[in-house]
Structures are given as structure tokens and as C-alpha cells.
Amino acid sequence: MNDRDSYLTACRMLKEIDVPLVSAVEDYIRSRKIAGTESLSAMAADYSKHFGNVIHHALVPEVVGQLLASKKQDGAGARHLAQIRTVLNRFATAHRGNFYFR
Numbered sequence: 001m002n003d004r005d006s007y008l009t010a011c012r013m014l015k016e017i018d019v020p021l022v023s024a025v026e027d028y029i030r031s032r033k034i035a036g037t038e039s040l041s042a043m044a045a046d047y048s049k050h051f052g053n054v055i056h057h058a059l060v061p062e063v064v065g066q067l068l069a070s071k072k073q074d075g076a077g078a079r080h081l082a083q084i085r086t087v088l089n090r091f092a093t094a095h096r097g098n099f100y101f102r
Helices: 003-016 021-035 040-051 060-073 078-094
Strands: 056-059 098-101
Touching: 003 021, 021 040, 056 060, 060 078, 060 098
Parallel strands: none
Antiparallel strands: 056 098
16 A cells, blocks of 8 residues: 555544544554553553543534633633633634543
């Protein structure tokens, strides 16, 4: 398989789980640095035994919107809300992928 075919196959596989190629590569590199020579799938299986599987997901912008609404409902001050809205909206714009949580 040549590089072009590998690239297209990787993109197709990642599209099924809605993960951009760059995000997958970044995640793989971080994980590989942590795991060293250990198998990543074995580490994930061990993690799952101890902590369970991730069962919920939402888009980052949705989570940011919910957090901001919650802060407002809890009575956060206008200045604080404006500050975190700016920071979190920038974060949401830069990270439009899924956010997984239990």
C-alpha cells in the first residue's frame, strides 16, 4: 500500500468515528509516549477494567454552552461570565470534536 492509499484508508476509518486525522495522530503520539513499549490496546483494556468504558459523548461547543449556562444559573458575576465565555468559546472553536465522559 502506498502513502496515498494509506492516507485515504486512515481518513475513511477515522470518519466512521468522527475523529480528524490530525487529532488521531496527536492522540496516538501522546499515548505512545506514555505507554512506551506497552501495547496501547492492552493498556486501554486494563483501564476499562478499572474505570469502565466511556459511555457519553458530546461536541465540545455543546459542553461549553452547557457550562456557561450552568455558571449563569448559579449566579456567577457578569465580569466572570464574560471572561470565561471568551476563553471557553475560543477553546470550543479550536476543538470542535467530541468530548467523551462517564
